[in-house]
Amino acid sequence: MHLACILPEVILTLAGVLIMLVDPLLPRTASRKPTGWFSVLAMVAAFAASAWQLHLAPGTAYYGVVQTDAFSVFFHLLICGTVLVALLAAIDSVRPEAHDMGEFFALILLGTVGMLLMTSAVELLLVFIGLEISSISTYILAGFRRRSGKSIEASIKYFLLGSFATAFFLYGIALTFGATGTTRIAAIAAALPHTTTPILAWTAVGLILIGLGFKVSAAPFHVWTPDVYEGAPSPVVALMSTAPKAAAFAVLLRIFYGAYPSIQQHWWSLFWVLAAVSMTLGNLAALRQQSVKRMLAYSSIAHAGYLLVAFTSFSLQGIAAASFYALCYVAMNVGIFAVISHVGGYDDHLWSITDYRGLAYRSPVLCGAMAFFLLSLIGIPFTGGFFAKFYVFSAALQQGMFGLAIIGLINSGIAAFYYLRLLTALYSKPAQGSPVLAVPRMSITLGLAILLSASATLLLGVVPRSSLDLAQRGAGTLFQTGHPAQAAVQVVNDAPSQ
């Protein structure tokens, strides 16, 4: 049944359209909170539908453009869960009385449809459409604080650079089509070893990597990240620093391991450089930040770098480690931004590290949660961040990537410094004479959001087995579909280079 393959997407589309229809019919003064609750409900339904897809026989639908397998289900669950937490955090942080809130929730739902499509698409044009659906809604969401110049600036910067990067991606698809005559990922893998114009494929790989490197904010395509994260409303940053990135990583895995495994010797060095530069540049720049959101923006660049380390190890463990890292990263990042969106306020009146001084004395629970997420970002044992780094680096070491692993470990040390700087600020006494800025009471939905993300981070650090198993199953399907090409890799490697 075709529809079963895209059931989560269908649910979210219907819910999003319904909100768009109902929202303008409500009286202007009516609270928009019910639309928020409805979108939470839809997201839970999409999560359940994705989990149900796990029991379907893996297969393609709609003339082979979407594929349901363990890999797509893993990322479906990851994205739906993340967006669910972001929605819960947003319901009370964003002014629920504003009459454009229905739009806010509908955009999140429709953007999620794009992300889900990205992870299950096995046809490059559908990947592109999914990428656009998710990007366009995040462009709008970034500028949602319309009275704030910074928010508008963030939105426009994100939009201009984002569409520029998407053009690279599209050009890469066109060149791939030129080299192989198809845009189906499996067909590309089969046709690539016999292409008469390999140079087109090599260029295409570079262009696609630029386009997606922008989306995952890997250096040197990261310049938009700090400005956009600083300007966009924090509940939106909680969403857009996590789910779309995970979707883009899924696309990277699917394209590079699914379509281009036979020219792996041409792209792995690109990933090597991208990973090393992202880690180093992200961490060094984060050291110098005063704004908490900017610091976390650079930290997310560094985390994209750690994740890319896993790409360079051309192995099943590498794919599984990358997927698992994405899961841990979104769990802790959506959590810390949920805390920030409450503590900092919708208008970001608390923004610098000094503003966060003494948070433990004002709101011990929130502060505890934030400290926990920071520890996970550092990679302390018993948190998801620890196992994520562990698997990534062990996958890299298994393939003999000693240089990259050493760079990564040094970077983890540097990263600990700025996370700990924020952590000590949280627990030190507020400066004498500084105005005590009260933190408003935490609402139930925000508490739920933080509880969900904190328990996910903890469980991933204590009992990672079940999620790691699913990640490995997903990696298995990805390596399986690339299997004929996998055989071709051997042939290419054995053949004398022309």
Place this chain on the structure above:
Amino acid sequence: MHLWPLAVYLVIVVMLVVAMLGLSFVLGQRHHNRATGTPYESGILSQGSARVRLSAKFYLVAMFFVIFDLEAVFIFAWAIAVRETGWTGYAEAMGFIAVLLATLVYLWRVGALDWRQGSRRVVA
């Protein structure tokens, strides 16, 4: 390489353009009359400033036009394959059109199609 005709073509194009511009530069007449520098050489006098401020609503309507116009392209694509896609295709096209209609209802309800000066609901 089988790409050499392309290179030859490129060279010919450049040569042709250089020849045309160069010849007219060398052989052509030079005028320096009163109307040479004006926007319309036919002699019509331009009036007022070119920097006219247009209402932002024009851009809004232009954007709606582009968006809905583009969506119509998808319906054309369905129309040429209507027999092959069968009733499934028909149902999906209806779903697509329903979403388009929902968009129109939304735009109308939020006041985006309101042309009156006083209605600032979209911007507010």
